[in-house]
Amino acid sequence: MSATTTLPAASGAARRTRPRTLSAFRGGPFTYGMLVILSAIFMVPLVFVVSIALASDSTVSTGQLTILPRDWQFSNFVEIFRTSLPVGRFMINSVIIAVTSAIGQVLSSSLVGYAFARLRAPGKKGLFLIVIATMMVPAQITMIPQFWIFSELGWVDTFLPLIVPQFFSNAFNIFLVRQFVTRIPYEMDEAASIDGLGFFGIYVRLILPMMSPILIAIAIFTLTAMWGDFMGPLIYINSEEKMPLALGVQYLTSTSQELQTPPWNLIMVGSIFLSLPMIVIYYFGQKYMYEMNLSAGSAGVK
Amino acid sequence: MTTAVVPVAADAAGRESAPGRRRPRPRLAPHRRREALFFYLFISPWAIGFLVFLLGPMIFSFYLSFTDWDSFTAPVWVGLDNYITLLTDDPIFLKVMGNTAFYSLISVPLGMVVSLFIANLLNKKVRFRKLFRTLVYLPHLIPIVAVALIFQMVFAPEAGPLNQALALIGIEGPNWLMDARWVKPALILMSLWQAGGGTILLLAGMNGIPKELYEAAEIDGASGFRQFWSVTFPQLTPVIFFNLIMGIIGSFQVFAQVFILTGGGPDNASQMAVPMLFDEAFRFYHMGYGSAIAWILFVVIMIFTAIAFATSGRWVFYESEVRS
Numbered sequence: 035m036s037a038t039t040t041l042p043a044a045s046g047a048a049r050r051t052r053p054r055t056l057s058a059f060r061g062g063p064f065t066y067g068m069l070v071i072l073s074a075i076f077m078v079p080l081v082f083v084v085s086i087a088l089a090s091d092s093t094v095s096t097g098q099l100t101i102l103p104r105d106w107q108f109s110n111f112v113e114i115f116r117t118s119l120p121v122g123r124f125m126i127n128s129v130i131i132a133v134t135s136a137i138g139q140v141l142s143s144s145l146v147g148y149a150f151a152r153l154r155a156p157g158k159k160g161l162f163l164i165v166i167a168t169m170m171v172p173a174q175i176t177m178i179p180q181f182w183i184f185s186e187l188g189w190v191d192t193f194l195p196l197i198v199p200q201f202f203s204n205a206f207n208i209f210l211v212r213q214f215v216t217r218i219p220y221e222m223d224e225a226a227s228i229d230g231l232g233f234f235g236i237y238v239r240l241i242l243p244m245m246s247p248i249l250i251a252i253a254i255f256t257l258t259a260m261w262g263d264f265m266g267p268l269i270y271i272n273s274e275e276k277m278p279l280a281l282g283v284q285y286l287t288s289t290s291q292e293l294q295t296p297p298w299n300l301i302m303v304g305s306i307f308l309s310l311p312m313i314v315i316y317y318f319g320q321k322y323m324y325e326m327n328l329s330a331g332s333a334g335v336k
Numbered sequence: 337m338t339t340a341v342v343p344v345a346a347d348a349a350g351r352e353s354a355p356g357r358r359r360p361r362p363r364l365a366p367h368r369r370r371e372a373l374f375f376y377l378f379i380s381p382w383a384i385g386f387l388v389f390l391l392g393p394m395i396f397s398f399y400l401s402f403t404d405w406d407s408f409t410a411p412v413w414v415g416l417d418n419y420i421t422l423l424t425d426d427p428i429f430l431k432v433m434g435n436t437a438f439y440s441l442i443s444v445p446l447g448m449v450v451s452l453f454i455a456n457l458l459n460k461k462v463r464f465r466k467l468f469r470t471l472v473y474l475p476h477l478i479p480i481v482a483v484a485l486i487f488q489m490v491f492a493p494e495a496g497p498l499n500q501a502l503a504l505i506g507i508e509g510p511n512w513l514m515d516a517r518w519v520k521p522a523l524i525l526m527s528l529w530q531a532g533g534g535t536i537l538l539l540a541g542m543n544g545i546p547k548e549l550y551e552a553a554e555i556d557g558a559s560g561f562r563q564f565w566s567v568t569f570p571q572l573t574p575v576i577f578f579n580l581i582m583g584i585i586g587s588f589q590v591f592a593q594v595f596i597l598t599g600g601g602p603d604n605a606s607q608m609a610v611p612m613l614f615d616e617a618f619r620f621y622h623m624g625y626g627s628a629i630a631w632i633l634f635v636v637i638m639i640f641t642a643i644a645f646a647t648s649g650r651w652v653f654y655e656s657e658v659r660s
Contacts, residue, residue: 058550058563061462069457073471076532078497079490080474086489099495142381149378153371165382168390172589172637174613174630178400178623179393182407202385233374262479264592269618280481284596287485298489305482312477 087111087302094298107299114303117286123275124282125307128261131196131278136256138200139207140249146203147211148237148245152223162212169205181269195270196263200256207252214248215241251322258312279308401627411624418628428604428612429629433636436588436608439520443527444583448576451534456564458535459542469535476533484596487526488513491597498525513598516605523593523606534579541575542568581644585637609633 078101085103086094093105114121150162184195218241226236242249267281277285283304287296316323376383401418403411422429454472458465478486490496491512499509512522545568553563569576591610594600600607600615609629617626 055461056547056550057554057560058567059460061457061460065457065460065462068453069462069468072454072457073468076472076475076529079486079529080478082489082497083486097492097495099489099492101497101500142385146379146382149375153375153378154368155372155375158375161379161383164386168386170638170641171390171394172585172630172634174589174610175397175634176390176393177613177630178617178627179396180389181618182396182623183388183393185407199385199389201381202389203382204385208382233371233378237378258479262481264481264595265614268595268614280479283485284481287488287596301485302489305478305485308482309478312479313474316477 083302083305086298087306089299091297091299095295097295099298110299110303114300114307117297117300119282119286120275121279121282121304121307124277124279127193127276127282128278128280131193132257132260134193134197135200135260136253138197139203139256140253142201142203143207143211143252144242144245144249145237147208148215148241150208151212151215152220152236152241153233165205165208169209177269184270190270191272191276192270193276196260196266200260207255210248210252211245214245218244247322250319254315254319254323257315261311262308279304283308397627397630400624401631403624405623406621407623408621414624418625419632422625422628422632428607431604432607432609432612433632435520435604435606436590437636439523439527439590439608440584440587443524444580444587446524447528447531447534447583448580450528450531451538452569452572452576454532455535455538455542456568458539459568469539472532472535474532476530478530480592481596483526483530484593487522487529488597490526491522514602516603519598519602519606523590523597526593526597527587537575537579538572541572545571577644581641584640584644588633588637588640 081103082099082101085101086099087110088103088106088108089099089110090105090107093099150158150165180195180199184190187194189195189198222240222244223236226240231239261278262280263278264280264284267278271277271281274282274285283301286301286304400411402413402415404414404417405411458469458472462468475483490498493499493509493511493514496509496512498512502509510518512518549567549571550563553567558566589610590608591614594606594608594611595614598606600611610633613626613629613633616622616629
């Protein structure tokens, strides 16, 4: 036994032709058991959400909720639009904020990242170090002065404080674009330059189309971050018809009358509306996000 | 001529530019000046954003932390008073920082253990691998507001699935969110529900571990656990390390969960740094005091980052072939 296994190369190659799985990769009953149990545990809250979302008002107010759905009251998914709160408006607001922000990040980060990857200028290295350093600054530091700036501008209770900063790029996205552009062969720039394109022409006609995978990743990242953002709207948005869904759904819990149970079935319908687009975006965009995760080693999209 | 120069230029492309390597001397200066001009023009969105939304506010915030300011009248200089009050006299601040550290230092490593365990299961050749991976990853995709609302129901003392499950094994579950002893563990449990998010990156890392190492370990008769502990884990430490730092920094800034689920209660047992900062600044308009909290939080985060980096050499295993 030991004689055959210690034989070098030749036997190793012979072994590889046989479909034999190393013990480290063999899935036994324990593996399957744990996977089934863990998946079930992870799924319970989601099944419970669906169950509550389909529960009738009386089931909710008497607290007789079950983990598996029992009532199947699909009309809740229509009922949510008939509450005193403009839930349809919440959704439109969320879409406006998320899409505009994504456009802003894609445009600004791609331009800045391209400049850092390709153009030469004195002080560039120092500036890039500053870009990297800004990643370490927590948003809370600038929260209060930013609020002051935006209230001086009269932008409180508009989408502008949420959207406008996205048009000035951010350090992480610049870093991603720079890494990506660095991998594009420089000969292409040279050729385009010989063909008479300027720096802006090279950016628009050559680099921008080639960057699309990383730009899609940035767009997805910005979309999900802005869609789920709670603190920004909480600080800046006061009136109901300007709230995004993330804030509005939470608002549903607080608007019910005193001593009355909040309409949990509708709140869970709202939570489903809040979550489903994220799952759909992930499903269609996972290969791009995967690329971004690998190239940046990030802790995942959050 | 040009053909000879191109590879050199391509080689250095995008990295540090060797000055004056590409163009004939007479044309170089104006061309480079133009290129530099375009560089500054192109990075201007970042530069303006940096000055207006980051550097300016940082300086202003630092100044504010030494003042008393309600945002309506002029700030009043109070020197170090805000910091001294926070650290010696505030009824809840030290408790709040303790809560935040407790939450962060337990939930992040625990989440790492959970996602490592799951990733190790999914790294095996199992049927329905993709399905399991999706199910485990799904909670990570749910926006935090929805997660908080969902767990308000999960933690419900009677109807909630958690206490129902505990009742099955004969334990009477606590009133999670109303009990000062259980509210922080509840928030940690909630964060573990999203721990599957880390598995994707760990799986990618595991994919890059050379199979020869497992072959050798198997020949040496190493058990499954031993193979994990002596091969997989050391090879993954760069990924784990990175995730730990980012996780701790992120969870120190926990906000929405606390704000929605508990509002900091009961008895401030779940009050954390950023919700407290939010209350001080935007509920009570203590902008100076709030700025001081922000700066202390910033320093704490920096210290954790520095500790993590300083000790990384001892336990992080770096090898170029680990990362693809």
